[in-house]
Amino acid sequence: MNDLILDATEKHFSSNYFEARQKFRHYACQAALGEVRVYPSPAYGPDGEELSTDVVWFGDRRASKVGVLISATHGVEGYCGSAAQLDWLTERGYEGLNSDEAMLLIHAINPYGFAWDRRVTQEGCDLNRNFVDFMAPLPQNDGYDVLADSLVPSALDGPVFTAAEATIETYRATQGEIAYRTARTSGQYRHPTGMFFGGFGPTVAREILERIVSDYDIASRQLVLIVDYHTGLGPYGYGELQCEQTSGMTGYQRARDIFGHSVTSPELGTSSALVLNGTQDDYWQRLLDDRHVYVCLEFGTYPPESARPVLRADHWLYAYGRAQIESDFGRDIRRRVKQHYYPDRADWKEMVLYRSRQVHRQMMEGMRLQNVSRTCPRSNTAFA
Template sequence: MGPRSLAYRKARSSGQYRHPARMFFGGFGPTVARQTLEGIASDYAIESRRFALVVDYHTGLAPFGYGELQCAQASGMTGYERAHDIFGPSVTSPDFGTPSAVVLNGTQDDNWQRLLGERHIYACLEFGTYPSEAGRPALRTDHWLYAYGQTEIETARGRVRLHFYPDRLDWKEMVPWSSRQVHRKMLQGLQL
């Protein structure tokens, strides 16, 4: 991947925070999802726990159906080493340039790092679907229709959903299989 392509991917993946009607607007404050997660962490006093192991599920990157375990950069190399100890050599890290994703800022790991420091492992389990560029037209159409209040938005949302949740039996079989493998390793790791 050339430097211009990498710069474009980083700019696109990092979002923008000034123009609500433009693509990949990240908001002016914490999202409802972040507020919900922080509420759950508070309700269960996660910050007082001896250790937490967090696996955050996503789709869209990595080879089709493959569950790639990605460490975020907030935990740094020690976070990667903790994840590697539990999950093995398939864990990827932006420090090595090995994940399908580019380096991202503001991931959930930032929150876990702030709350727990070295008392946590955070990994994003990213399930591949179709090539990113294949979904780009559907995302643009969905965004435009939403921003301008068009009625055809449900059709566009259906195309986006199919990009990130393929209606294929092989993909639907691969996701739970990989998930079970990750859950088994989590339970084994927590026994240590």
């Protein structure tokens, strides 16, 4: 068993976005007889390459129960999610679908971030903070406003950098660690070159996800289970199943009924993540309410504090050092971001696939355990 899963890690993890996309298209075409849909991105890769989100559907096109596997919401974190999707394909998970069940695989929903080894979209947005209602007043983050020039200072060394670090440490000492983490990570909507920026409007990646959901008529289904792969929080290699605050305790209970007691919630204080604004689950909750279960499958990498200088350098590069993006210095920053969110080590990759296989099995079992009627509303959407 160990040798088999180690062989799978060698096959399914990729060295870059383009390799991952080629593998996904290859395996998906083999499994689904070529029925892969391509959603082109207006962004380009580091060498001017075309980018895309690629999608494949398995099962009854009118199934009332649908599972959704999403990779690369946070771009560079796509190495993990892509490998898990490839593993589901090559393990022939689709053969376990019953007649009223289907699976939708969405590969690289943020292809720009994946190709450039960044967490953000081409607009500089954190996609998992971008699903707010932009017609309503945007969430305020006074703490980030205080720290904005320190979290992404105009210099990475010297007096400016030293003063920035002093401001951050003073804030942490006076306001507390939870207040600091909330200010830094919960989402902000005023500083477009800053960290965890939720945007001034919907990103291209959000619009593509909404188009995919419309094209496959997801809103008409009676049960939709979503697994959104992420990396960077929690113990090294452990896959935490996180609920978001948007779905509340009823959403948490629905997730726990399917995935067990390892599911965590920021409302209970059991999650390694805090309450966030504009998460993808905001979208699913508005679309489906209690007909959905969303979990973020978050694999830990390295301590959170080691992410701060990595993200700071990345945001500095695109805010103040754009002329250096293609220099050795700029490429080294990209390498460091990739290294933090994708530990290219056999032990980490083995842990990812073990946990992913468990979650995939629970997902499939969860669909058939739910007593869902076939009399759900249907639209006239035509599938390509």
